[in-house]
Amino acid sequence: MNLDPKIPSGPLADKWTSYKGNAKLVNPANKRKYTVIVVGTGLAGGSAAATLAELGYNVLCFCFQDSPRRAHSIAAQGGINAAKNYQGDGDSVYRLFYDTIKGGDFRSREANVYRLAEVSRNIIDQCVAQGVPFAREYGGLLANRSFGGAQVSRTFYARGQTGQQLLLGAYQSLERQIAAGKVKMFPRTEMLDLVVKDGKASGIVVRDLVSGKIESHAAHAVVLASGGYGNVFYLSTNAKGSNVTATYRAFKRGAGFGNPCFTQIHPTCIPVSGDYQSKLTLMSESLRNDGRVWAPKSSGDKRSPEQIPEQERDYYLERKYPSYGNLAPRDIASRSAKEACDEGRGVGEHGLGVYLDFRDSIQRLGADTISQRYGNLFQMYERITGEDPYKVPMRIYPAVHYTMGGLWVDYNLESTVPGLFVIGEANFSDHGANRLGASALMQGLADGYFILPYTISNYLAGVSRDPVAASGEAFKEAETAVKDKTAKMLAINGKRTVDSFHKELGKIMWDKCGMARNRAGLTEALAKIPALREEFWQNVRVLGEGESLNQSLEKAGRVADFLEFGELMCADALTREESCGGHFREEYQTEGEAKRDDANFAHAAVWEYQGEGKAPKRHVEPLVYENIKLATRSYK
């Protein structure tokens, strides 16, 4: 497997400029001769589809939701980072780059991250031009807030609905291109396979979720922007429909999968309330600007929070990480919460929770100010829990939120399959072993608006302009395989529901491959998952028919892929014998902090599919640091 990252030569700060200056172009009259498929309409896919159409390419765009506006980027709450330095507090492109590399625990590629920091500034300009109503100061200029893992205020926001407003900006640009006839939109359509013809990504097989019809589409290049795989854990902050299918099928067609074990557990989510729980709800990281995290000092303390006096509370983040305090990065804040609960100091009915307390900031700033900043989040919390966070501290617990791993891409955002580009959360590129808050929105839009349009043009300039058709052996084979698989799932008619399998898989993953991992647990998971998968194919019950809207069938297909993918994650977690970022191996720690092994693991692990029933092969892309010194991450 060729893992050449194709990083342009020259100094770090000049790489992207020199790339753009040297990239091949497609002349305007020829652009309309190319067709590009974009799968997914979140921040990455939506912005990419709109921008490619604006440039003149023909775009076929797919999403499983009923409208592109509903992609899960919509749920991002807190904000988007950009190195604007509007606050004059010492921010710069270099500092955002450095914070991102360090936040990712030195497991991401320098050149990609620097480019991300560089274009972050254009994103804010573009979004403001589209009419995104970012928060502003009375003077009319843009407001900023702070986020975890940074000592500057560089996060732009639109109340607690930043993702929604950014996505609607991209969605509106996309709709404009649909009206202009440059994008053909396929909502309620799910990608079920990638077609590789003559060694190049040439199209996809999809299922129309309303009619059930399975058909193929051809293109000169395929872009996957299908998001992350957090739902492998069943319970996560992802939307119910978020899945790994598009990227996993691409993996099975030859795309290398990078660092699948790098998952982010978000520290501030509403704790689980019962076994009927269907998803977890995030409380934005921005709350940690004004909320203080604490747990009782003594274990088994069942008093209600207001009865616990100040000296018996442990503000553990402030205690352990005085310079970042409550704004320690996500992986560290999550693990600290787990530690407190493991020590029996957890709060709430099940003891799986800690407090996020606004008492002090309400006293300092007044309830009105807090309400202006976080009103909608407080309201959401109250709706779900029935408790009023203005009076009682919020109870929070970590939950699966984001996946740093994804399909491996080079500097062009191209996977190991030529012509297959992967953007946004679906790729592995920018966040290393841990993503900083407010950086997912930044990456999605950077890829879609400002990076892919250049790199894909560079690729297309070298590809024949002849029209493409969804015909030939490769298309036929892929389509037949999808049809067979669908028919097989409907025919089993066993005893267990799809959800019951998904929940069981999720529990294995959370227990053995969650916030803390160890060799014995991962080995156990690697035995349990194949057995569960086997049972699924014998005993799942999917009712209804293939030729109509069938939500159980949709779920079954996604869970079938999770049942394979979970194994890949555990294999990756087992072979990465170090702790870094969100990947915490209990065997590798010093005084409770992650112990990285740069001598042996300063690389991206990239997995290559070897065929049905065969173990995938592990390759590595060494991470070369030319500009920064690898250091032990310290937030103390």
Add this chain to the structure above:
Amino acid sequence: MKLKLHVWRQKNAKTQGKMVTYDAPNVSPHMSFLEMLDVVNEDLIAKGEEPIAFEHDCREGICGSCSLMINGVAHGPQKATTTCQLHMRTFKDGDEIYIEPWRAKAFPIIKDLVVDRSAFDRIIQAGGYVSVNAGGAQDANCLPVPKDTADQAMDAAQCIGCGACVAACKNASAMLFTSAKVSHLGLLPQGQPERQRRALNMVQQMDKEGFGNCTNQYECEAVCPKEISVRFIARMNRDYLNASICGSGPEKKAGGGED
């Protein structure tokens, strides 16, 4: 809690639907409304009956997918709350609950509780954007926007496009949805160049899709999970009137990327 549910079942767009009654014997007050339906569905599958199809995705009140008439009220009894955020503690033991899809000609039923809301996308296509290509936009702080204006624009921009406003309206009017986008963009300086044509084209498209007119009953505002205000409808009417009188004649279709 024990509940009795009356649910609209309809196999597809072509067949006749009907209300079917189900028992929900083990409902926890901490469940969300959709989690309650999940449990009912698991039981149905166990019995060999096809589960109830309903739309949902983010389950945190922002994607706008969920869409149920609960006892005749869009998104149910709790104010400013989507169905997915509605929790069963709002109901009491022994309650009977009637669950229906959005009812509007412009939102045809696909199956059970799932309707087709693509008309909303087409309204946005008619002009719900600022025509600006990705590229060299000027520095974001070059154009100060008064905080009050930005806040008002955000009040309108919060719309999640769920369609509750249409479902609640006796005329199945989409005025609240359309006016929210017209106002969001019309309030901001970036939206001024296209303000007139946007109002005209979006209203025209709304009519073409078969949505009814507004007769000022404010049912839409009452059920809107984001509490979008009906004053935006008044604002859109002013923009529309202004554009109709002062507008620059028949509308050409907005251009794409061909220039």
